[in-house]
Amino acid sequence: MVNHPESTATNQEFPEEISGLRMTRQRLEVYRCLHDEKTHPTAVEVFMRVKDRLPHISLATVYNCLEALVQHGVIRQVNFERESSRYCANMIDHGHFLDVETGKIYDLEFKPGVCVTDFMKLPEGIITEDIDITVRGKFSKN
């Protein structure tokens, strides 16, 4: 994400220009929603939230905005099982914990300095692009 030097944005949290992506009110609000909420909302949840500010926005536009933001590496699409895709603005490499009892999702940090090859046997000569780790479980009661 690149902050445009001559940016006239009133809110410095949300860059006027995101690495060459044409910035529209809709894209800005979609991004803002994800940046504010750390809860990995679905497209429909983003849609409902953004409608407060942009009552005319359509669900298809939300999908298109999310797609554009994902393509420009500003947000991340996360898929859990067969559920709707979820999105998050946390671009730091991380995994997810899915609480099977509440359905809530928590970010998981990697332990510092670990590498996939420390715990998985990878075939020779692989160039790793991305690792996706999801832990399913629950909190013990006591």
Add this chain to the structure above:
Amino acid sequence: MVNHPESTATNQEFPEEISGLRMTRQRLEVYRCLHDEKTHPTAVEVFMRVKDRLPHISLATVYNCLEALVQHGVIRQVNFERESSRYCANMIDHGHFLDVETGKIYDLEFKPGVCVTDFMKLPEGIITEDIDITVRGKFSKN
């Protein structure tokens, strides 16, 4: 999976009784398909393959069979991104490597003795049910 002691099955590869699951020709063929093919087929791929032996089987039945086998812990459902679900009969805990160039999927073994907590920071008091690891990447050319 439990082999019935007095089993009269002619093919010892496919148990007549799978932990209380009523065994039908359809379920048997679906299971056999996954056991034979190590290629993580989708429901539609299983459907096409099984139709050779059971020309009257319907796609809905394949879905139902897969669901039943998953519920009884005999096969595993694996989801990659937004693609169709894939299924495999390898119940040993393993991850997956997705070759982004060919779309092919390879099983990945864990290194012996590793535990999630070795590489991820988990919240206190979590009971882990399942870990899902998918590595995306490609083979280097040389």
Add this chain to the structure above:
DNA sequence: CTATATGCAAATAGTTTGCCTGTTA
């Protein structure tokens, strides 16, 4: 001013469901 994004509605893909008939245990 021109390329590109929006909004709407309709299309699509994958999967699930309802209902009646057939089969398993």
Add this chain to the structure above:
DNA sequence: TAACAGGCAAACTATTTGCATATAG
């Protein structure tokens, strides 16, 4: 023979697309 599975078609959900209009740069 009772409970459950199969087959078929229709329903459903999440997402994508086509097209006319609006807007960003």
